Structures are given as C-alpha cells and as structure tokens.
Amino acid sequence: MSTPTTPAASVPAARKHTALPKARTLIEALPWLTRHNGRTVVIKFGGNAMVDEELKAAFAQDVVFLRQAGLRPVVVHGGGPQISAQLEKLGLESEFKAGLRVTTPETMDVVRMVLAGQVQRELVNLLNQHGPLAVGMTGEDAHIMAATKRYATVDGHPVDIGRVGDIASIETGAIQALLDDGRIPVISSIARSTDDEDGGPGGGVYNVNADTAAAALAAALGAETLMVLTDVEGLYADWPNSDEVVSELTAAELEELLPGLASGMVPKMEGCLHAVRNGVRTARVLDGRVQHSILLEIFTDEGIGTMVVPDKREGKPTP
Ligand SMILES: Nc1ncnc2c1ncn2[C@@H]1O[C@H](COP(=O)(O)OP(=O)(O)O)[C@@H](O)[C@H]1O
C-alpha cells in the first residue's frame, strides 16, 4: 500500500504574513545597524529646520531610535531665528557680519536665555517623551567648550563683533559619561571664555555658531558621523541660480569651493571640513524639512543631502 501524500500544489512555498513588508524593512536596516553599533553620531539641529511641531517630533523620534538601535547620538542645537525673534520683541536689532551675529553683552544675555532656556528645553522635553534619556547642557557646563574671541573677516579685514567665540578646547568627559549611561546629551552652543580680561555683564561666556560647535564636538568625540540638519536640500552647486545638490565631495574639493560660498553655508561647510580632517568619517548636510531625514540617511541606501568624505590618504569612509 502506498503512503498517502499531500498534493504539492496545496503546500504553500512559504507562509506569508500580511506584516511581512515590515519585517523586510527592519532586515534592510541590519547592515547599517551592524556597522553603526556603538558609534557616536553628532547631530546639529539648525534653528531654521525647527520650523514645525511635526518635524520636531519626528526629529526626536529619530534620535531616540538611534539611541535604542545601539548608536550614541549627541545633539547640538542652533536657534538663530529664535534669538532674532526674542531680540525683536525686546526692541533690539539683529546684525550679522560674515554670517556671525554681532553680540553685545546685552545680546549675549538674550542668546543664552533663548538657547539654554527655550530651544534646548524644548528639545529635551521632546526627547524625554520617549523615556528619561535627554540631558541638556551648554558648553559652559563641566568645561565642555572653551572659546577665545573671534573676529569676523569682512573684505579681508578682521572686524570686532563682540562676544563671539571660536572653540579653543573641548573636554568630552561629561558627554562621554552621559553616553555611557545611555543618555542623549543636548548641547547649546555657548562656551566659557578663556580670555583673561573677561568680566561684567555678558562676560565669561561666548556665543559660538552652532555649526562650528557641532563640528568641533564631533571631532573631539571621535564621532563616526556629523549630521547638519538645515532648511535646504544640501549644498547647492550654484546657489542661488540652481537647485542642483552636490551629493558627495572630498575634503580637498570642499576646500576649493569654500571661498566662493555664501554665508549660512560657510560655517556648515567649514565645520564639515574640520570634522573630516580631524577623524570624523563622514560629515553630511541634510534637509531638516524632510521628516525622518536622519533615519533615511543612516539606515537606507537612499542617502539624501550632501556628504563630505575625507581625502583618500585620510582613510576610506564608511558609506
Ligand atoms: N551653496 C549653498 N547651498 C545651500 N544653501 C546655501 C548656499 N549658500 C548659502 N546658502 C544659504 O544657507 C542657508 C542655511 O544656513 P542657515 O540659515 O544659517 O541655517 P541653519 O539655521 O540651519 O543653521 C540656506 O537657507 C541658504 O539660504
């Protein structure tokens, strides 16, 4: 007597669940998860990218996702438009020279109040909707960032723009301790002064461009990646005449382009150059107006924006 068999046609090749596409999406991210596990990522969130509530909430989700996926995200935030709005409310004017805010001692008080008391608090609160993760600090805390006076270069000449600083040194201890503890540091771009003569109102601290601060921090932390979120798609090759985005360029190529760039992009691209010249594997400028731009950039092939990579002799970047 022969053994009964089930007709082959009635055996499904593989049982498919309706949620299978979700599993596929997760599995697609596996190589990226493996590659970035344990790596530090510094994310600069620009004031111009913080335009609406949904975007801010999506930004917070992305950062928390990175943390839960085993990366070590650090947020450095800007707030230029928010500072300008507060100055206007107080009847004070905003003036920029070579892309840097002219910062009187009075302005410095407003910068500090808005960045540390308003923008940073908002980001910390958004991140902490997902758990006790974010801790906000300014560069003054635990000597994280020290700065010296910075002059703007206008028509080739140095111009005094008040309490604007350039990073002189960074102590990463407090940030590393927070990262080791599973927290997400959120840093405002204010630095303590190392100049001796400081004192009086607004004395002792400097207003640092947030792109500059993020790049310096990325280099000091030995970050894998610096991500700068802003309100354009990336670096436009021929701004403002065309919207063709430069998708990738080397440090040497960027160095050549820098003198021709307009303010706004200057501190970002200078920061990207500084980062990749100082050990950061890739520096990217992303469109912060695109929801989940961080996840799209880190976990998919469809990288968006502009990526700066080191020159070949500086080491091969991770894609
Ligand atoms: N080559 C360029 N490519 C893209 N944007 C440029 C370029 N040159 C100047 N910009 C300007 O830089 C701006 C981004 O810088 P900024 O306003 O300081 O943003 P954020 O607040 O995100 O730091 C863009 O909105 C654009 O107006």
Ligand SMILES: CC(=O)N[C@@H](CCC(=O)OP(=O)(O)O)C(=O)O
């Ligand atoms: C010296 C200087 O210009 N500091 C900036 C700091 C904030 C910042 O950089 O904010 P965004 O990233 O949103 O432009 C300012 O006062 O506007």
